[in-house]
Amino acid sequence: MARLTPDNLLLARKIIARFPKPRSATIMLCHLAQEQDGYLSEEAMAQIAELIGATPAEVLGTASFYEMFKMHPVGKYCVNVCTNISCQLLGGEELLEHAEEVMGIRSGSTTEDGMFTLEDVECVAACTEAPAVQVNYRYFNKVSPEGFDELLEDLRSGELSRTIPPHGTLGYVRQDLDGDRIANITPPSQQVEPVWFPDGDSDEGPAK
Amino acid sequence: MSDTAVDTDEADQDVPKVVSSRFDVADGHTLDGYTRSGSFEGYAALRRVLTMTPGAVSELVKDATLLGRGGAAFPAGVKWGFCPPGVWPRYVVVNGDESEPGTYKDRLLMERDPHQLIEGSLIAAYAIGAAQVFLYVRGEMPHAQERIAAALNEAYEANLIGKNILGTDFSVDVVLTWGAGAYIVGEETALIESLEGNRGMPRLKPPFFPAAKGLYMMPTIVNNVETLSNLPWLLNHGVAEYRSIGTEASPGTRLIALSGDVERPGVYEVPQGTTTFRELFESERYGGGIRGGHELKMFIPGGASAPWFFPEQVDLPLEGRVVGGEGSMLGSGAVVVMDDTTDAVRACLRLVRFFARESCGKCTPCREGTVWEEKILQRILDGQGRPSDLDLLLDVADNISPGPYPLAAYAEADLEAIPFPPRQTTICPLGPSSVAPITSAIRRFRHEFEDKINRKDSIPVTSAGMSNV
Ligand SMILES: Cc1cc2nc3c(=O)[nH]c(=O)nc-3n(C[C@H](O)[C@H](O)[C@H](O)COP(=O)(O)O)c2cc1C
Ligand code: SF4
Ligand code: FES
Numbered sequence: 008m009a010r011l012t013p014d015n016l017l018l019a020r021k022i023i024a025r026f027p028k029p030r031s032a033t034i035m036l037c038h039l040a041q042e043q044d045g046y047l048s049e050e051a052m053a054q055i056a057e058l059i060g061a062t063p064a065e066v067l068g069t070a071s072f073y074e075m076f077k078m079h080p081v082g083k084y085c086v087n088v089c090t091n092i093s094c095q096l097l098g099g100e101e102l103l104e105h106a107e108e109v110m111g112i113r114s115g116s117t118t119e120d121g122m123f124t125l126e127d128v129e130c131v132a133a134c135t136e137a138p139a140v141q142v143n144y145r146y147f148n149k150v151s152p153e154g155f156d157e158l159l160e161d162l163r164s165g166e167l168s169r170t171i172p173p174h175g176t177l178g179y180v181r182q183d184l185d186g187d188r189i190a191n192i193t194p195p196s197q198q199v200e201p202v203w204f205p206d207g208d209s210d211e212g213p214a215k
Numbered sequence: 216m217s218d219t220a221v222d223t224d225e226a227d228q229d230v231p232k233v234v235s236s237r238f239d240v241a242d243g244h245t246l247d248g249y250t251r252s253g254s255f256e257g258y259a260a261l262r263r264v265l266t267m268t269p270g271a272v273s274e275l276v277k278d279a280t281l282l283g284r285g286g287a288a289f290p291a292g293v294k295w296g297f298c299p300p301g302v303w304p305r306y307v308v309v310n311g312d313e314s315e316p317g318t319y320k321d322r323l324l325m326e327r328d329p330h331q332l333i334e335g336s337l338i339a340a341y342a343i344g345a346a347q348v349f350l351y352v353r354g355e356m357p358h359a360q361e362r363i364a365a366a367l368n369e370a371y372e373a374n375l376i377g378k379n380i381l382g383t384d385f386s387v388d389v390v391l392t393w394g395a396g397a398y399i400v401g402e403e404t405a406l407i408e409s410l411e412g413n414r415g416m417p418r419l420k421p422p423f424f425p426a427a428k429g430l431y432m433m434p435t436i437v438n439n440v441e442t443l444s445n446l447p448w449l450l451n452h453g454v455a456e457y458r459s460i461g462t463e464a465s466p467g468t469r470l471i472a473l474s475g476d477v478e479r480p481g482v483y484e485v486p487q488g489t490t491t492f493r494e495l496f497e498s499e500r501y502g503g504g505i506r507g508g509h510e511l512k513m514f515i516p517g518g519a520s521a522p523w524f525f526p527e528q529v530d531l532p533l534e535g536r537v538v539g540g541e542g543s544m545l546g547s548g549a550v551v552v553m554d555d556t557t558d559a560v561r562a563c564l565r566l567v568r569f570f571a572r573e574s575c576g577k578c579t580p581c582r583e584g585t586v587w588e589e590k591i592l593q594r595i596l597d598g599q600g601r602p603s604d605l606d607l608l609l610d611v612a613d614n615i616s617p618g619p620y621p622l623a624a625y626a627e628a629d630l631e632a633i634p635f636p637p638r639q640t641t642i643c644p645l646g647p648s649s650v651a652p653i654t655s656a657i658r659r660f661r662h663e664f665e666d667k668i669n670r671k672d673s674i675p676v677t678s679a680g681m682s683n684v
Contacts (some may be wrong), residue, residue, distance in 0.1 A: 025390045027347065028431065038354075041532050059412070070422035072414035072575075073395030074352050090423045091316045092519060093474035093551055095565050129398060129569055130316035130519075131355055134474035134549065135481050144355050177354075178361035181369045190378040190386040192347060195431045198304035203384035204344035205268060 009050035015043055018181075019058055025184055025195050029059040037070050040197075042175040046077040082117045082124035085160050085174050086110075087141040090127045093134035102138050103127045105152040107160065122163065122173075145171050231460060233448045233468045234441060235484040237328045238295045244362050246369040249330035257330055258375055260450035264338050265383050276446070279454045280466050282655040285310055285401075285439030286518070286547045288465075288535045295343050297426035298434040305434040306347035308425075309408065309443060312394055312401040313357065316519035316569055317549030320470035320482055321440035323353060325359035327364035328444065333389060333477050335443035337376065338450060340387045343436055347388050352408055354394040363391050375509060392456040398573040402643050403437040404429075405575065410414040416577045441470055441548075462488035465535050469548050471495065476554035477513075478503035488534035492516070496529065513659070517546025520648035521564050523655035536555035543651075559660040560667055563652045564592040570649035580645025587611045588649055600668035605661070608653060615640060616647035618654075 019039055023032045036058065037140070041052035052066040059066075070076045070156055088106055090099040107113055110125055119190040133139035136148035140155070147158060161167045189197075234473045237243030240252045264272055275294025298305055309332070313321035336348050350367075352360050366632035367389055370376045379385045392410065399405045400415035406421055407430050409415040422428060429435025445467060449457050458466045465487040473495060483501050496502040496511065505511050513523045516533075522543040523620060524531075532538055535545045554564060571585035592609045594600050601607075614638040635645035657664060 025388075026392075028411070030412035031392075031410055034354075034409065035392055038395065061412075068413055070395075072398050073354070075396035075629055088286070089567060090565065092515070092562060092565055093317050093480075094551060095562070096475045096557065100565075127510040129572065130219070130314060132313050132319045132353070133473055134317050134551070136321045137474060139575070141355065144357050146358075146681045159373055169305070177357035177366060177393075180364045180368075182364040184371070184388070184390065190369055190376075190388050192388055192390075195304055197434050198346050200301075200303045200345050201346065201386070203386065205270070 009040075009044060009048040010054050011040065011043065011051070013145075015039055019055075024186070024189070025182075025192060027192060030061060032059060033061070033066060033069050036072070036104060037066070037073075037076055038175075038177060041076060042177070043177045045083075045173060046047065046080050054116065080121075081174055083122050084142050084171065085124045085126065085144075086128050086137075086159075087128040087144075088114075089129070089131050089133070089137070089139045091130040091134075091143075093130070094137040094139055097137040097139040102150060102152060102155060106155060109156060123159070142167075143171050143173050143174050146179065226462045230468070230484070230486055233457075233460070234324060234328075234444045234470060235482075237331065240322060244298060244327055244329055244366065244377070244673075246330060246366065246373060248419070249328070250552050253393065255447075255451040256620065258334055260447040261334050261337055261341075261375065262381065263450055264341055265381060265385060269342050269344060272338065272450075275430065275454060276342065276449070279449055279457045280464070281445055281449065282444065282465060282467075282535065283439055284441035284469065286315065286520075286544075286550065291339075291442055294426060294438075295436055296340070297424070298343055299427055302346075302434055304345050304572060306434070307336060307343065307345045307348040308400065308403075308406060308430065308435055308437045309336050309350045309440060309508075310403065310437055311350060311356075311440045312406060312408060313353055313356075313440070313547075314401055315547045315549060316513060316566070317472060317474055317551045318547040319472040319474070320548055321468070323482055324357055324440050324444050325356070326362050329359075329363045330370065331444050331447055332363070332440055333366055333370055334374070336379070337387065338390060338446045339438060339443055340389075341385060343434075345387060345436070347390065349402045349410060349430075350389060351410060352391065352394050352489060353395040354410040356393075358393065360393055367391055397567075397575075398430075399575045399643070399645060402645070405643070406437060407435060410562055415574070416575045417519040418643075419642050454459055461486045462534055464488075469545070471533065471548045471550055473502055473550050473552070476509065477552050477555070478506055479559070485533060488532050488537070491530050492524070492531050492533065492550070495533065495550065502552070505552065505554050509556060511552065512555045512557050513553050513559070513655070514651075515549070515551040517544045518549040519569060520544075520644065520651060521546045522651040523659070525659060527611045559576040559656045559663045560592065560596050563656040563668035564596055566652040567592055567649050574645060578641040578646065581641045581649075584611050584615045585646060585649045588653060592653075595664055595667050598667065598670055600664070602668060604668060605657060605664055609657065612653050614648040616650040618650075640653075 020049045022035050023029050026032050036055045040049045055064040056063045089105045114127045140147040140150045242248030273295050281291045282288040340348050376389050394400050397415045400409045402417050404418035405415040425435040425437050439482045461467050468484050468486050472482050511526050513525050516524050538545045571589040574581045574585050579676045639647040
C-alpha cells in the first residue's frame with residue numbers, strides 16, 4: 008500500500024505542476040502519502056524522490072525536520088494537548104497529566120489498541136481558548152478533564168468520525184488548479200518581466 | 216467545540232473594523248458572502264488597483280505606513296521597494312505559519328475571511344510585478360487550508376485569479392501550500408527554504424534578504440497574513456481614513472490575542488497606540504479584569520519572544536515604538552496575562568522549553584544553549600538546583616545573546632536592562648528569544664529562583680513539566 012494509488016499519483020503530478028521547481032512540492036507530496044497510509048513510509052519517500060528528481064535520502068532529510076510527518080504508524084487519532092504558556096496558565100499541564108492517566112500511556116506513545124497517540128505540543132494558535140486540544144489537527148477549546156473524558160468516549164464510539172478524519176488527512180477541500188486554469192507557472196529561468204508590468208517600475212499606465 | 220470570543224460589538228462605531236469585519240458573518244468566507252458584506256463590495260479594491268499603475272499602488276501603501284504585523288513591524292510599502300529593478304521573476308509569499316506562543320489572529324483571518332487575504336495578496340502581487348503567489352499556511356491548520364482552497368477555487372472560477380484577471384493584462388497564479396510542523400518555518404528565510412523543499416533552516420541576512428535573494432534566489436516579498444489582509448480596506452477607504460486610526464507612527468489597527476489570566480480572553484481588533492494595556496486587561500469591552508479578582512503579576516506584551524512587562528507598565532499604550540522604547544515589543548500581537556498565582560520559574564521554563572524544542576539546530580549557541588537553559592531551569596524547578604545555577608544560566612544566555620546594555624526606561628525603574636532588541640551570536644533571532652523570559656524572570660523574581668534552590672518552596676513536580684531532553 009505504500010506506493011501512491013493511481014488516483015493519488017495523478018494528484019501528485021498536478022501538485023508538482025503548481026510549483027516552478029518540482030522539489031518545492033516535497034512537503035505537499037509527503038502529506039499526500041501520509042494521508043493515504045496514515046504515516047510516511049520508506050517506499051513512499053522513494054517514490055516521491057522519483058517524482059521530484061531527488062534522492063530518497065533527500066526526501067527523508069526534509070521530512071524528518073517536520074514534526075507532523077510520522078515515520079511509523081501512529082494511532083488513528085493523534086491527541087495533541089497544548090501545554091504552552093497561555094494553556095499552561097489555565098491548566099494545560101494538568102490536563103496532559105490527566106490524559107496520561109486516563110489513556111494509560113505517557114506523552115509520545117500510542118495506546119495498545121492503536122486508537123490514540125498522545126502528545127504534548129507547542130502553541131496551536133488557540134490561546135484565548137485555553138486549554139486547547141487538537142485531535143488530528145481539529146480543535147477542541149477550553150477542555151476540562153471531564154470534557155477530555157467525553158472527547159475520548161466520542162472518539163471511541165465513532166461519534167466524531169464524520170468531523171475528524173483518520174490521521175493523515177488534513178483539509179477535505181483541495182485547491183483545484185489544472186492545466187487550463189494556470190496562467191503562467193514555469194521555472195524561474197523561463198520567466199521574464201510580466202507584460203502587464205510597466206517598464207522600469209515607472210508610472211507608465213494601468214494594466215488595462 | 217466552543218467558538219472563539221471575538222469583538223463583535225456592532226454598536227461601537229468609534230473603532231472601525233479594518234480586518235475583522237467579517238468574523239461574525241456566517242458566510243463571510245464564501246465569495247458570495249465576501250461580496251455582499253463589508254463596507255465595499257468584495258474585490259472592489261482589486262478593481263480599483265487595476266486602474267492604477269503598480270508604482271502608484273506601492274506609493275499609496277508606503278504613504279499609509281502599513282507596518283508588518285508578523286513581528287518586526289517593518290513598513291510593507293518600503294519593503295516592496297527593495298526588489299532590485301530589472302530582476303525577474305519576483306514572487307510573493309504569504310506567511311500564514313502563525314505559531315509564536317500566545318498568537319492567534321492569522322488563523323482567524325484565514326478561516327473566516329480568506330477572500331480578504333486573497334484580495335490583499337493579489338494587490339501585493341500587482342504592485343511588485345509578481346509571477347506567482349504562494350500562500351503558505353501552517354500545517355496544523357486544516358480548517359484554514361480548506362477555507363483558503365475553497366476560496367481560491369471560487370476566485371479562479373470568477374476570473375479574479377489566473378489569466379487576464381477581470382479582463383486586464385494582469386495575470387498571476389496563487390498557489391496554496393502548507394507546512395508540516397516547525398515553528399522556525401515562520402521565519403521568512405526558513406519559510407523560503409521550506410518552500411524549496413528543504414529543512415526549514417534560516418539563511419543568513421545579509422546577504423539573503425528575501426526582497427533581493429529569496430525563493431530560488433529571486434526577489435521575493437514575504438508578508439504576514441494580517442499585513443496583507445489590511446490592503447483591501449486601505450485601498451477602498453484611502454490613506455487619509457486609514458491614517459485617521461491609530462497614531463502617526465503606527466496607523467491602523469492590530470488584532471490582539473488576549474490570553475491567560477483575564478476574565479474575557481479573546482481576539483480584539485484595537486487601534487494602534489490609543490489603547491493602553493490597562494484598558495485591554497480591565498475594560499468590559501476587552502479583558503474584563505484579572506481572573507478571579509487576582510492581582511496582575513506580569514504580562515508578555517508581544518508573544519513568547521518578547522521580554523516581560525510588569526504592573527508598572529500597564530498604562531503604556533499598545534504602540535510599537537513605545538513598547539520598544541521600554542525594552543520589549545508588540546511583536547505578533549500576543550498579550551499573555553499572568554496573575555499573582557503564577558510561578559515565575561515554571562512559566563519561564565515553559566517558554567524556554569519551547570525555544571529548545573524548536574531550535575532548528577543550525578547554530579551551536581542556540582542548539583546547545585537553549586537545551587542547557589532548559590535543563591538548568593528544570594532542575595531548579597524540581598528542587599535540584601545548585602547555588603551557582605543562576606549565574607550559569609545567565610552565562611549560557613549571554614553566549615546566545617550578549618548583553619546587557621542599558622536602556623533608559625529600565626535604569627529609571629532601577630532595573631538592569633534586558634538586552635533588547637537582542638544582540639545575537641546566531642543566524643536568526645530564535646536563540647536570542649529564549650533569553651527574554653530568563654532575564655525577565657531573574658531580574659524581577661530572583662528570590663523565587665533562590666527559594667527553590669534553597670528548597671524553601673514547595674516543589675511542584677508534574678510529569679508534564681518533566682524535561683523531554
Ligand atoms: C523565529 C521567528 C518566527 C517567526 N514566525 C512568524 C510567523 O509565524 N508568522 C509571521 O508572519 N512572521 C513570522 N516571523 C517574522 C517573519 O520572519 C517576517 O518578518 C514576516 O513574515 C514578514 O511579514 P510582515 O513584514 O508583513 O510582518 C518570524 C520571525 C522569526 C525570527
Ligand atoms: S538561532 Fe536557533 S533557530 Fe535560528 S538559525 Fe540558529 S539554530 Fe536555527
Ligand atoms: S498556548 Fe496553547 S494554543 Fe497557544
